[in-house]
Amino acid sequence: MSKQLRSTSGTKYFYTETIECEGVSPIAFFEAGDRLYRGQRFFWQNREKTHTIVGIGHEIVIKAQGEDRITTVQNKWNRLKKLVVKERLDQAPLLFGGFSFDSKHSLSEEWRAFSGAFFVVPQFQLEIKNESIKLSINCLTERLDQSARFEELRKERDRLLHVAQVQERPLFEKAIVTEKTERNVPEYLAAVRAVKKEIMRGEVDKVVISRSIELDFEESTSSGAALYYALQEQPESYIFVLENGGSTFVGATPERLIRKEHGRIFSAGVAGSVRRGKDVGEDQRLGQALLADEKNLEEHDFVVSMIQKVIEPLCTELQISTQPKLLKIRDIQHLFTPISGTAKETEDMFAFVEALHPTPALGGTPRLKAVELIRELEQMDRGYYAAPVGFVDAEDNGEFAVGIRSALLRGGKALLYAGGGIVSESEPLAELEETNVKFRPMLRVLGGNRHEL
Missing domain, CATH: 3.60.120.10 (Anthranilate synthase)
Known part of the structure; x- marks a missing residue:
């Protein structure tokens, strides 16, 4: 039975779907989102280089301010997790972001784009772990029938994947x-x-x-x-x-x-x-x-x-x-x-x-x-x-x-x-x-x- 949440605007569902793929460079995938998703991407690689994650598109954004910002993010994420609808082999959707150092310090103009806490669930989630490459779609919606929306997302996923695998990578030059x-x-x-x-x-x-x-x-x-x-x-x-x-x-x-x-x-x-x-x-x-x-x-x-x-x-x-x-x-x-x-x-x-x-x-x-x-x-x-x-x-x-x-x-x-x-x-x-x-x-x-x- 699908998990759902009744809100003032209807019942919400948090769907995720994963495919396995090969020959995808994480930085190439990051750059594949540059034209349409600049300003809505993230990248993570651990120190051991055994786990790499790339996120493209902001499907869900969680922001919080004040001294209870960590608890606020925690509570919102706990509610979202209960809505997840996925098959056994699908990757779990993830939340990526950060907190400001000091919850009592008002953020300056320089940091205005990031609130006291800023976290996102990506629309497209590439995860490379233990030599396995998996690409997921994450979708939060109020519609039970997701066939039309998911077909659009699958087409965009395939386009991003094709760009990452086939198109020539840009030549990066250090800034002057x-x-x-x-x-x-x-x-x-x-x-x-x-x-x-x-x-x-x-x-x-x-x-x-x-x-x-x-x-x-x-x-x-x-x-x-x-x-x-x-x-x-x-x-x-x-x-x-x-x-x-x-x-x-x-x-x-x-x-x-x-x-x-x-x-x-x-x-x-x-x-x-x-x-x-x-x-x-x-x-x-x-x-x-x-x-x-x-x-x-x-x-x-x-x-x-x-x-x-x-x-x-x-x-x-x-x-x-x-x-x-x-x-x-x-x-x-x-x-x-x-x-x-x-x-x-x-x-x-x-x-x-x-x-x-x-x-x-x-x-x-x-x-x-x-x-x-x-x-x-x-x-x-x-x-x-x-x-x-x-x-x-x-x-x-x-x-x-x-x-x-x-x-x-x-x-x-x-x-x-x-x-x-x-x-x-x-x-x-x-x-x-x-x-x-x-x-x-x-x-x-x-x-x-x-x-x-």
């Missing part, structure tokens, strides 16, 4: 950066000094202070070009793109927030960093120094302890490595501690997202006081930077990463964000230099490496 502006450097240094005073007074243990730089391009840069170079330049990272209208949030982040699959959960503590070496010997020396560095180990321990504290009540059991190891990506080495466990049956993906965000790696500790100081001292709008971005499907499997090493694209401009944890041993100029290192991944992606920081 005409100007690079570092925003609010004196204010950033003052914020670091102010946080150190709060630490000395015993008000906080750690606060993450961030800053931004602005790139101006000779011509508007496309989501497809940013995606292409993110995949090329940062292969060890989660790669994501989220479009809405004329704005695109893009990132190449090393940091998982939470993954949930068949009741198992996987998280990670990632905090403490140093640059990569110019050769193998220097790289190893820098890595070993990081593993022994008191300031970075203290910062890392804050993160791991907090993750354990907030997710342990949501799990029946939890495993945490006793010592951090090194996570090496192209420009940076991080201290990394894997965490895994089994979720209680009553706890869904959004319960873990709400419990974890923001971790001390992106906010600080104690959490509430740290976020208050960020709100007061940073003097900028983080938007979706350092916030959860990812997906969950109708069977409550999914993954969220932390939106760092990221940028907001709007026409001929890009805003890049980077920050670092301020603890008692932090020095303002050293922290400034650390943010310079953290800008490098997205600078490479967007062509800004032509300009020295």
